[in-house]
Every structure is written in structure tokens, then in C-alpha cells.
Amino acid sequence: MKPRQIRLSTTPTSDAIAELKLGDIVYLDGLMYTAREGVYMRALEEQANIPMELPSQSAANFHCSPAAAIREDGSFDMGAVTATASFRFAKWLPEWIAKTGAKLIIGKGGMSSKDYKDYFVPNGAIYLSTVGYGTGALLGRGVENVEAVHWRDELGLAQAMWVIRCNKMGPFIVASNLQGECLFERENERISENLARVYEGTKPAVLKRFGETDDRGDELIG
Amino acid sequence: MISIDLIQSTAEALMAKAAIEIPDDYLAGLKTAAETEDGDLSSFVLQAMLENYEAAKEDRRAMCGDTGVPRWYVKIANDATIEGGPVALETALRRATANATNGVPLRPNRVHPLWRTDHDNNVGIGAPEIEYGFEPEGDWIDLITVHKGGLFGTDYRMLFPSDGIEGIKRFYLDTLVAFGKRGLACQPAIIGIGLGGSKDTCMVLGKRASTLRVVGSRNPDPRIAELEDEFKTLGNSIGMGAMGFVGKNMVIDCNIEVGYCHTGGMQMSVHAFCLSSRRAVARLFADGRVEYRTDPDWFTPFQRRDTVAWNEVKEAAE
Numbered sequence: 001m002k003p004r005q006i007r008l009s010t011t012p013t014s015d016a017i018a019e020l021k022l023g024d025i026v027y028l029d030g031l032m033y034t035a036r037e038g039v040y041m042r043a044l045e046e047q048a049n050i051p052m053e054l055p056s057q058s059a060a061n062f063h064c065s066p067a068a069a070i071r072e073d074g075s076f077d078m079g080a081v082t083a084t085a086s087f088r089f090a091k092w093l094p095e096w097i098a099k100t101g102a103k104l105i106i107g108k109g110g111m112s113s114k115d116y117k118d119y120f121v122p123n124g125a126i127y128l129s130t131v132g133y134g135t136g137a138l139l140g141r142g143v144e145n146v147e148a149v150h151w152r153d154e155l156g157l158a159q160a161m162w163v164i165r166c167n168k169m170g171p172f173i174v175a176s177n178l179q180g181e182c183l184f185e186r187e188n189e190r191i192s193e194n195l196a197r198v199y200e201g202t203k204p205a206v207l208k209r210f211g212e213t214d215d216r217g218d219e220l221i222g
Numbered sequence: 223m224i225s226i227d228l229i230q231s232t233a234e235a236l237m238a239k240a241a242i243e244i245p246d247d248y249l250a251g252l253k254t255a256a257e258t259e260d261g262d263l264s265s266f267v268l269q270a271m272l273e274n275y276e277a278a279k280e281d282r283r284a285m286c287g288d289t290g291v292p293r294w295y296v297k298i299a300n301d302a303t304i305e306g307g308p309v310a311l312e313t314a315l316r317r318a319t320a321n322a323t324n325g326v327p328l329r330p331n332r333v334h335p336l337w338r339t340d341h342d343n344n345v346g347i348g349a350p351e352i353e354y355g356f357e358p359e360g361d362w363i364d365l366i367t368v369h370k371g372g373l374f375g376t377d378y379r380m381l382f383p384s385d386g387i388e389g390i391k392r393f394y395l396d397t398l399v400a401f402g403k404r405g406l407a408c409q410p411a412i413i414g415i416g417l418g419g420s421k422d423t424c425m426v427l428g429k430r431a432s433t434l435r436v437v438g439s440r441n442p443d444p445r446i447a448e449l450e451d452e453f454k455t456l457g458n459s460i461g462m463g464a465m466g467f468v469g470k471n472m473v474i475d476c477n478i479e480v481g482y483c484h485t486g487g488m489q490m491s492v493h494a495f496c497l498s499s500r501r502a503v504a505r506l507f508a509d510g511r512v513e514y515r516t517d518p519d520w521f522t523p524f525q526r527r528d529t530v531a532w533n534e535v536k537e538a539a540e
Binding site for chain 2: 002003023025065069077079080081082083084085108110129131133134135137138140157158159171173184187190191194198199201202204205207219220221
């Protein structure tokens with residue numbers, strides 16, 4: 001069965017979010033901003049004023065550093081766009097989502113279902129994963145314009161807050177829903193059922209690693 | 223003598239080629255994978271990647287937004303001379319890396335590990351890495367750039383002779399499953415395995431096995447070649463596909479390289495060269511000719527020699 005394809009605003013209504021199912025393919029329209037550890041630390045730990053109106057301008061936080069350069073005339077050359085792994089940002093996300101009203105957290109690899117249930121669901125937010133990874137050129141085509149680059153001097157190009165106007169930007173995959181279910185955990189469970197058979201005939205290393213586990217159902221993030 | 227200007231301009235062209243054009247061998251491997259994939263989601267992912275390669279070529283934009291960590295391998299034939307010597311060569315490669323980062327553009331990924339200082343050009347302390355190899359005959363140099371991902375998919379373990387092949391299989395599966403979950407390794411990938419050497423050279427061998435050998439190549443040792451086939455099949459029987467979704471394609475190919483190690487040990491490393499397996503190669507000649515290709519052809523008989531002197535091998539062959 002082919003996945004459903006859906007267009008979604010970066011300031012989505014709660015109804016639009018409620019309709020999304022795990023594994024749906026989404027294309028985004030509207031303003032999206034990049035924020036990862038640099039932006040989180042500056043806004044949350046150093047209490048700097050966020051240079052956008054959130055969530056009215058955008059409720060879509062992309063864990064991304066674009067492959068982009070600033071031309072001599074100050075305009076932007078944005079090539080490819082790919083996400084970075086999101087689990088590393090769990091430390092800041094509860095406060096960030098509460099503070100900015102973000103409804104779409106977009107990145108690589110997703111979070112744990114515990115993260116989703118603890119602070120995504122109560123804020124009406126879901127997780128969208130990039131595809132691949134990464135379809136950098138396809139996502140780059142969905143960038144209609146770079147509206148601004150905030151904190152470029154303070155954080156550098158990779159960590160700066162890029163504000164992007166999206167036009168049918170995608171594909172993204174719906175990786176969590178308003179029930180707090182996690183697409184990746186669902187897939188991991190299905191795959192784990194088969195692992196004992198694949199491991200048959202192998203044997204554990206003669207010298208163990210401290211803290212090593214043989215539970216192949218383990219989630220490694222979180 | 224090979225002109226330093228030619229080295230720099232070729233290096234810049236290689237940076238763009240690596241970032242934009244998926245190598246033919248990997249593309250063919252992924253197309254085969256896409257034909258056999260029956261997981262709904264993993265199948266969608268592979269189709270999207272195939273479209274992405276086309277989009278990158280059409281638009282001349284990087285196929286992946288994460289540039290990885292650009293690095294250089296330089297193969298120098300014994301009779302080659304480089305204008306300005308090795309110091310000029312390294313300057314040219316560093317300059318080409320910086321220029322291409324702004325020109326393509328690529329993401330400036332390289333930062334100081336502690337102070338996170340970013341020169342916005344992928345150049346810094348030890349960056350880009352530049353490694354060397356030599357060949358006995360000729361007056362050419364090969365420039366190879368590889369943009370491999372920098373975070374997930376690689377692991378090392380000290381195994382021992384008593385661990386045997388079954389222990390090697392276990393660590394191989396452990397690494398594939400661990401980094402395959404949620405697709406952190408950006409699979410299906412060219413998996414490189416390094417066996418032996420010492421810890422650092424084991425990592426070097428495995429990384430080179432994944433990045434400097436093409437899909438479909440086989441180790442000249444027939445028993446190692448058999449293992450490569452077996453491990454490819456084993457990796458694809460896990461039941462995991464692209465992004466860690468249910469599927470049957472984790473491994474586009476598996477390449478194994480070995481080096482002699484301590485008599486008590488059997489070092490092992492595993493590396494994944496991802497869905498954007500970025501490599502580009504050019505051979506530069508003293509007369510100014512440049513030949514571009516995508517096969518690094520790094521592991522020649524000379525690189526794998528096991529005798530004291532190269533002549534012994536050559537004479538035996540004749």
C-alpha cells in the first residue's frame with residue numbers, strides 16, 4: 001500500500017494535526033525556522049529574545065543546518081537541506097515547545113514515545129521525520145526563499161536560526177501522532193521479532209564491554 | 223611536474239562532483255535494492271532517494287544537506303613530482319575545500335571539538351584529513367575526495383582469535399542493528415569492515431573498505447570474498463530497511479580489508495558509507511591531462527603486498 005500524501009501548513013490547525021497518521025507523507029507550506037543546540041542554548045539558557053513572533057509566524061521547528069552560503073551582497077545561496085538527529089535535543093525541547101508553541105518538530109530519527117507523551121501531546125505537537133536520509137536536493141527545491149538568518153554572528157552559519165519560506169517542501173514522514181505513538185518504535189518492535197533468528201549461530205565476544213546488553217529490543221535513544 | 227594550479231582547480235571540481243553526483247556503482251546497487259524492496263515505507267524512501275539524485279544533478283545542488291566531513295586521499299606514483307612539493311599540495315587541497323564549501327555551497331560542518339569555533343569553510347585543525355598512498359610506477363597523482371557522514375554507523379571492537387568468524391558476525395550484526403534503528407546510519411550503505419592492524423589502522427582499513435572500494439568489487443583473497451558475499455546476505459536478512467523501517471535492504475555491498483595484527487588479537491571495525499556515498503576521483507598527469515572517474519582503485523596489489531620488498535611480488539608474477 002502506498003503511503004498517503006498530504007499538504008500541511010507550518011502553522012497547522014489542531015484538526016489538521018489530529019488527522020495525520022503514522023507513516024503519512026507530508027509536504028509543508030509557509031514559514032519554517034531552524035533551531036538546534038545553538039539556538040536552544042541561546043534562547044533558553046542565555047534568555048536571549050527570540051527574533052521571531054512564535055508561533056504566529058511559524059509553528060515548525062526544523063532540526064537542520066542547511067548547506068548554504070551568504071553572498072557578498074547579503075543574499076543567500078541555499079543548496080541542499082537535510083535534518084540532523086533530534087534525540088540529542090530532548091534536553092531543551094520541553095521548554096522550547098512550551099515557550100514557542102511549536103506544533104511540528106521536524107528532524108532525523110524521531111524521539112522516544114515517552115518524549116511524545118510527556119511534552120509533545122500535551123502541547124498538541126507531533127514529529128515529522130525527513131526521508132532517506134537525506135533528500136537534501138528535494139527539500140532544497142521546496143525552499144521558496146530565505147527570509148532571514150538570525151544570530152549568524154553569534155552562532156555561525158550551521159547553528160544560526162534560518163527562516164525559510166516553504167513551498168510544497170518535502171517529503172516528510174509523520175513519525176508521531178496525538179496519541180503519542182512512535183513510528184520508529186513500532187517498526188523496531190516488528191524487526192526485533194526476527195532478530196533472534198538472524199543472530200543464530202553467532203556468539204558473544206569473549207571479552208565483554210562494561211555495561212553491555214544483549215536485549216536487542218533496546219531503544220538506543222532517550 | 224604537476225602544476226599546483228591544476229591540482230587546486232581539479233580539487234575544487236572534485237568537491238562539487240562528490241557532493242552532487244551519486245557514483246554509478248552505488249546508484250546501480252540502490253536501483254537493484256529499490257526493485258527488490260517490498261516494505262511500504264522503506265520502498266517509498268528508496269524511491270525518494272532516487273528522485274533526490276536526479277534533482278541534485280539537474281539543479282547542480284548537493285544531494286545531501288549534511289556535507290559530512292570532507293577528506294582527501296592522495297595516491298602518488300613513484301615518479302611524480304608536484305610543483306611546490308607536499309606543502310603546496312596540502313595548501314591547495316585545503317583551499318579547494320574552503321572554496322567549494324562556499325561555492326557549491328556545502329554545509330560548513332567542521333568546528334573545534336570544545337570551543338565549537340566554526341571557520342564556515344570546513345577547514346580547521348586536522349581538517350580536512352589528507353592521507354597518502356604510493357604506487358611503484360608512473361608520474362601521475364590521484365586525488366580522491368570522500369564526504370562521509372561524521373556521526374553514526376561506525377564502531378570498533380577488540381576481538382580475539384577464539385571469537386572466530388561467529389564472533390565477527392555477532393559484532394557485525396550488533397553494529398548494523400544498533401545504528402540501523404531509526405536509520406541513523408542512513409542505510410542502505412556500503413559496509414566496510416576492517417580486520418586486524420592495530421586499533422587506529424583497523425579503523426583506517428574499515429573506512430577505506432567502505433569508501434575506497436566500489437559496489438561489486440571483491441577482495442582478491444577468495445575466502446575473504448566469500449565472507450563479503452555472506453555478510454552482504456546476512457545484513458540484508460535482518461528485516462530492516464531504509465530509515466530502520468521494516469524492509470530487506472540494509473547493505474548495498476560489504477567490503478572487507480585486512481592488515482596483519484598482534485598474534486593475540488583480531489581487531490574489528492565496521493563502517494557505513496551512506497545513501498549519499500560521496501566520492502570523486504581524478505588522475506593528474508605531468509603533461510596537464512586530467513582524467514575523472516568514480517572508482518578510487520585504491521586497493522591495488524601494491525597496497526595489499528605482504529612481502530618485505532615489492533620486487534619479490536613482481537618477480538614471482540613474471
